[in-house]
Amino acid sequence: xxxxxxxxxxxxxxxxxxxxxxxxxxxxxxxxxxxxxxxxxxxxxxxxxxxxxxxxxxxxxxxxxxxxxxxxxxxxxxxxxxxxxxxxxxxxxxxxxxxxxxxxxxxxxxxxxxxxxxxxxxxxxxxxxxxxxxxxxxxxxxxxxxxxxxxxxxxxxxxxxxxxxxxxxxxxxxxxxxxxxxxxxxxxxxxxxxxxxxx
Numbered sequence: 001x002x003x004x005x006x007x008x009x010x011x012x013x014x015x016x017x018x019x020x021x022x023x024x025x026x027x028x029x030x031x032x033x034x035x036x037x038x039x040x041x042x043x044x045x046x047x048x049x050x051x052x053x054x055x056x057x058x059x060x061x062x063x064x065x066x067x068x069x070x071x072x073x074x075x076x077x078x079x080x081x082x083x084x085x086x087x088x089x090x091x092x093x094x095x096x097x098x099x100x101x102x103x104x105x106x107x108x109x110x111x112x113x114x115x116x117x118x119x120x121x122x123x124x125x126x127x128x129x130x131x132x133x134x135x136x137x138x139x140x141x142x143x144x145x146x147x148x149x150x151x152x153x154x155x156x157x158x159x160x161x162x163x164x165x166x167x168x169x170x171x172x173x174x175x176x177x178x179x180x181x182x183x184x185x186x187x188x189x190x191x192x193x194x195x196x197x198x199x
Contacts, residue, residue: 006025006101006112007025007026007027007112008025008027010027010029010114011029012029012114012115012116013027013029013030013032013033013034013094013114013115013116013117014027014029014030014112014113014114014115015027015030015041015046015112015113016101016110016111016112016113017046017068017110017111017113018110018111019068019072019109019110019111020045021045021046021047021063021065021068022043022044022045022046023041023042023043023044023045023046023049024042024043024110025110025112026038026041026042030115031194032194032196032197033092033094033115033117034050034084034086034092035086035087035088035190035191035194036049036086036087037151037152037194039152039153040087040151040152040153045063046061046065046113047061047062047063047065050084050085051084051085052082052083052084052085053082053083053091054081054082054083055081055082055083055093060082061082067098067111067113068111070098071098071099071100071109071111072100072109072111074100077097077098077099079095079096079097080095080096081093081094081095081096081118082094082096084115086191087187087190087191088187088188088191090191092117093117093118094115094116094117094118095115095116095118096113096114096115097113097114097115098111098112098113098114099111099112100112136180136181136192136196136198137180137181138198139177139180139193139198139199142173143173143176143177143180144193144198144199145163146159146163146170146173146174146177147173147174147177147186147189147190147193147198147199148199149162149163150174150186150190151190151193151194151199156170156171156174174186174189177189177193181193
């Protein structure tokens, strides 16, 4: 069973790790929810990416992951709430479910994690989608393209070369994006855009 295919086929925010805790699959819904791109997380240990804390603010995620150990030992795990860190430093409250997925290695398995956002006021999952911000303006195709490349870690010079535009034009697009999304930094713009499905 290919964990990447399982993760891709769910509309829920989901990712998978190998038995060492390294991320092997990361879908578009979890990109929108947490703001981390697949390109930026693949192969990294999930605790280094998510920096999870419990509902009391205590550190939860670590290299010695209780979820991972329990899932590999086939211990059934109930859904529970954690808060995961975005690239902007914010924490997003989610409920998380974990399951063991057999893979081609007879001695191994992948661990699939599915998340649902939690409304901070009510403690319930929101009624519609994963969007946090309301009434965000649409980005132009070029603005979305530039911001997507930034979110994937490309520099302004690299983006300018790839799109055959001047660096000044790229900076202008990013300035317009920041103004549209009412944020101070390009990183924050990328987080907001990913979380709301704008890129």
